[in-house]
Amino acid sequence: MGTTHRITKDFHRLARTIKSFSDGQARIVMEGESGAHDSNEEENKFRFEVDITPSGGPYQGGTFRFEISVENEAQWSQEPPIIRCLTDIYHPNIDHLDQDLVTSNVCVSVLDHGTWSGQCDFETCVQALLFLFYEPNFDDALSPICCSDENFQELVQISLKGGTIDGFGFRPNEGWVKKKNVNNVVKKITVINENEK
Template sequence: MGTTHRITKDFHRLARTIESFSDGQAKVILGDDDEKDRTETFFRFEVDIMPNGGPYQGGSFRFEFCVEKECQWPREPPIIRCLTDIYHPNIDHLDRDDCSNVCVSVLDRDVWSADQCDFETCVQALLFLFYQPNFDDALSPVCCSDEHFQELVQISLKGGTIDGFQFRPNKGRINNILEEIT
């Protein structure tokens, strides 16, 4: 099976099954540029994660998945970047644009297994981070302690300032408030 066919097949499987395996907490986002992105040497798409429990409940977080060289899929993990401001120990929103800003073991090249990992594995790992943040392997310099964690997550979702960083109000939280009002 050709690499381009494999990555397209894996993406379409994810798009078909993401809402069921994530219990409605994740969905693939298709934009105007997606078809263009898939015809180049890289493959890119976005996923929204909307936790239905835990400290991030009510928030909506967008992640970009990028496979820079289709010929490497699935031998190498995708680059995954959180595009939404987030207060999380394992997601560094201040990180560079050319590498993952998410710290979860399955994305490590030494752990990634082409036989056992795919886009679904990545989404499940992201969901896991929302329910089980790992303070022992913190990536974010802003969020590196579990002291007052849940309170600080709520401040960040509302658009507050933490350690000198001003978070933008989370769109999922704003939409939930608007639904309650109407």
């Protein structure tokens, strides 16, 4: 059973436009579909992964991976997909500690069943994720460890470095670590070049 025409069309449109509409902050890193076929099951799950690397704001330089999956492609796009953050993150609207794999661990209004419409598509999902990095909503917190804006930017930096917040240890963010290492190398080269003058 192959993917439906609508889901294929929406995915290919996303692949063509993701770099431009996200200003280079989002990219597809994995795509695919896995059949869930047995004698009682007719549905097919379509999923792909997206990396978001914010170019500004408190998460600047970090890279965060999300899985977007459609449980029943025949229902696309009448129901929102399941979106799961796969990267440790200190964010009020993302609960990366949630291990329930059949629900989203991202809270943004456009992805709610009551708000989502058949006009929404995968671009809507990526735009919503980008929005969360620049406009975290503390009034609708999902995360049990990030529910206040007190010291928020400082705590985000601690999480990106791989620190501990409220007893939870974060893994260092790979994108942030790579960016910092590149910046440190550039600074060292600049200092060496300045000393040679």
